[in-house]
């Protein structure tokens with residue numbers, strides 16, 4: 001904490017404290033936790049730190065980290081950057097919900113959370129900033145023009161502080177079939193598309209929900225609670241390979257270029273679909289006894305999926321034989337226990353974060369080296385760690401002053 005020197009009665013320190021630009025420059029490099037404390041130092045610091053412009057600059061300098069969430073609620077943090085390796089938060093208990101809450105999505109430092117399941121209690125949605133421990137409970141969507149009970153199939157947070165200090169929440173919900181019939185949007189697919197949906201958008205600027213676009217139909221197996229925001233558009237894919245996307249500004253619904261073809265297999269095996277550093281990634285793994293697969297990336301001009309990286313995990317399997325399992329009935333057949341947590345892509349790195357029994361592995365997609373990043377701790381035995389594979393979720397995180 002270089003800043004503490006400011007209280008020394010030295011001429012240099014006085015020069016620093018009198019120099020607004022220099023102070024700003026130093027404060028911009030501190031974690032939010034410290035900034036919240038330093039608001040009490042003086043009126044000048046309070047107004048400086050509260051300035052939206054300062055908040056924007058602070059966010060643009062913030063280095064990204066990753067939040068690890070287990071189903072047990074334990075939250076860990078891996079810093080991927082230069083600033084602040086201390087976890088920005090370790091629990092969401094500051095949200096006052098009797099059922100407890102879980103993270104659904106993370107977007108540039110703000111989290112979309114919902115109440116954990118509790119019998120007899122309806123689910124509430126929250127937007128929160130865990131760095132400032134500020135949160136807001138979203139009002140339920142208006143469900144305008146529909147008197148029945150609506151179900152929400154997916155909720156998505158969109159926040160881009162480089163464009164606006166306001167965020168939006170996009171909700172895909174059910175709607176009455178009669179209003180959908182007249183102007184349905186149909187995606188070409190072999191599956192029946194009979195469900196009717198309506199998108200509603202909440203804006204933090206108006207503090208209200210409103211209808212976005214017309215009711216539409218979508219393939220029955222579309223996974224609306226697994227949307228991926230990329231370039232101002234939310235993308236959804238289905239296990240059978242259909243896709244749908246929604247441009248938030250234009251309120252326009254469309255389809256994505258077809259998923260990479262897989263002639264040899266009758267069923268798709270989607271394992272990963274996320275965004276990182278402005279790149280949209282997709283991974284499918286065919287066959288359980290393989291350590292090889294490709295990481296696809298959407299072309300910048302949105303024209304097609306390109307095979308970006310060829311992955312081979314065999315060296316990891318050699319180093320950690322606990323990944324190998326056999327089917328009980330056929331001794332010949334082996335399979336590998338791992339889950340794909342996150343593809344992290346920026347100018348410096350292209351990493352694949354893996355969860356294998358009892359360990360997290362960081363695999364370098366460029367030079368194919370790997371390293372263990374942390375242990376689960378002494379209480380995890382081989383007998384039960386495989387159960388936890390798939391129960392760990394990863395969210396990108398930026399320490400930000402952004403308000404909810």
Ligand SMILES: *[C@@H]1O[C@H](CO)[C@@H](O)[C@H](O)[C@H]1NC(C)=O
Pocket residue numbers: 096097
């Ligand atoms: C938490 O919520 C309950 C019920 O809504 C309310 O009675 C209580 O005052 C709240 N507690 C705090 C600390 O806000």
Ligand SMILES: *[C@@H]1O[C@H](CO)[C@@H](O)[C@H](O)[C@H]1NC(C)=O
Pocket residue numbers: 231232247299300301302
């Ligand atoms: C990104 O969004 C902008 C604005 O909607 C659009 O003009 C551009 O074509 C999009 N780029 C891609 C790769 O989709």
Ligand SMILES: *[C@@H]1O[C@H](CO)[C@@H](O)[C@H](O)[C@H]1NC(C)=O
Pocket residue numbers: 377378379
């Ligand atoms: C391991 O389990 C013991 C007993 O349940 C508990 O006291 C201890 O805190 C645990 N250690 C860790 C690292 O979770």
Ligand SMILES: *[C@@H]1O[C@H](CO)[C@@H](O)[C@H](O)[C@H]1NC(C)=O
Pocket residue numbers: 379380381384385
């Ligand atoms: C795994 O097993 C150990 C030892 O039996 C136990 O202490 C621990 O709680 C188990 N962990 C889970 C997540 O079940």
